[in-house]
Amino acid sequence: MTQPEPTPAVFVRDLTVAYEEKPVLWDIDLDIPQATLTAIVGPNGAGKSTLIKTILGLVPAAAGTVRIFGEAYALNRKSVGYVPQRGSVDWDFPTDALDVVMMGLYGKLGWVRRPGKAERQTALNCLDQVGMADFAKRQISQLSGGQQQRVFLARALAQDARLYFMDEPFAGVDATTEVAIVNILKSLRDAGKTVVVVHHDLDSVPTYFERVVLLNVRLITSGPVGEVFTAENLQRAYGGRIAFLDR
Amino acid sequence: MNILHDLLFDYTLRNVALGSAFLGVVSGVLGCFAVLRRQGLMGDALSHAALPGVCLAYMLTGSKMPITLMLGAAIAGWIGMLLILTIIRRTRVDSGSALGIVLTVFFGLGVVLLTVIQKRNDANQAGLDKFLFGQAAALVQEQIVTMGIIGGVALLVVAFLFKEFKLVAFDPEFAGTIGFSPNRIGTALTGLLVVAIVIGLNTVGVILMSAMLIAPAAAARQWTNSLAKMVGIAALVGAGSGVTGAILSVTQDGVPTGPAIVLCLSLCAVVSILFGSAQGVVWDLVRRQRSRAAMEAPR
Helix, strand or coil: CCCCCCCCCEEEEEEEEEECCEEEEEEEEEEECCCCEEEEECCCCCCHHHHHHHHCCCCCCCEEEEEECCECHHHCHHHEEEECCHHHCCCCCCCEHHHHHHHHHHHHHCCCCCCCHHHHHHHHHHHHHCCCHHHCCCEHHHCCHHHHHHHHHHHHHHCCCCEEEEECCCCCCCHHHHHHHHHHHHHHHHCCCEEEEECCCHHHHHHHCCEEEEEECEEEEEEEHHHHCCHHHHHHHHHHHHHHCCC | CHHHHHHHHCHHHHHHHHHHHHHHHHHHHHHHHHHHCCCHHHHHHHHHHHHHHHHHHHHHHCCCCHHHHHHHHHHHHHHHHHHHHHHHHHCCCCHHHHHHHHHHHHHHHHHHHHHHHHHCCCHHHCCCCHHHHCCHHHCCHHHHHHHHHHHHHHHHHHHHCHHHHHHHHHCHHHHHHCCCCHHHHHHHHHHHHHHHHHHHCCCCCCCCHHHHHHHHHHHHHCCCCCHHHHHHHHHHHHHHHHHHHHHHHHHCCCCCHHHHHHHHHHHHHHHHHHHCCCCCHHHHHHHHHHHHHHHHCCC
């Protein structure tokens, strides 16, 4: 299935997002090619999360176009997986790890239909892939931060998507989990999936990712890490604050 | 055994117990979702908002048919809900203040309308003020049937959309990305909350209705870590407290039903928070003691 010019996984033109008059994202043009591992980096308040939330239709755009594999997001939901920030949900919710992972299958199940045996098995396999098979029945509040993050990742795997957006999947996880997550991301990419990750740690960008998007309300640059992840571009994205990188 | 006999054969007591039990089930189930979505106070605002609806329905139709008054309450409740949601989504007023504004404005209007009705000097109006604290003893079979149909439909909706409701309660953002609009499903859940409130107005009254929603859910959460079980336990707690409170109200002449039921509920909630097997304070202490002992043992 080789195409001469494959459609980009993500295609963004003239995208502007504003909260109460104040622009959060300004005139973004962005292409993310298929089967790549891309980091979105930038200082706090740069609009990194807002960018993926707008692409996912969670935040309304003031102007601009977004295409996923050449189509509107609403038509392509089933090819997109999402890992929200771990802190965006209440982990005291009465449910267990397996149940959370099964939520990744709800989109394909559609309305009203309940998950059954087949879905349980799929969810168990996904938990196994992130090394959490033994925690299937564990109440989610009793998991460590890293384990919770793995559960979210397993839920995304259950979505069996072609394109993944992940919002800070490394936030608050231990070193072992970080390596485990990176390996999963790389194997997804090797399987032809496109993975887009909001990332905080500049040091690890060259080792974890092959492409990078530098963002600070405006798009500073995007492209292969070797070409665009330069001191000069970082200076442009972070300004004088380069010495006090957030976190 | 007298009470048991009366429960089965005494017309009033049977009605009251049946109505309160059913109300307990519906409000227990829907209260779980409200509490988990951190909307416990939404129920309070919406039940107060229903009062002017009851009054207006009576003023416009002159009828005290349960379905008429319930419809009026539902419409006022839904308007209150839409107002609250619009204020939260469209303005910078925070949700606590939005609830406070709608609760007080609607309730104030309701009390004014009640006074107007009472001054009109028509004999038929007697009893509308019972909507403040509820009077289960006045429940008639027609009301029970109406409650049953409306509440039954609400429970069916929860049964069908349990998966969707759970998803939106846990992770609304993720729900949005896979095509389950959190706004629409959230509005549906809040709409069902209004249904629970409406069928509780006769029995518990607008002022204490929110306890019917919050207390069973809070109690149930202490005993389980599964949403399905939590909903089941909340239904049981609601039903049990409903029946007990209703019996107290009918047998102890003059005790209003709402407060009687709420006292039973509060007792359940306090006992659960202390002794609940999943999150209860006492077991938490015991577990901590044990793990400390286990860690110190090898030395």
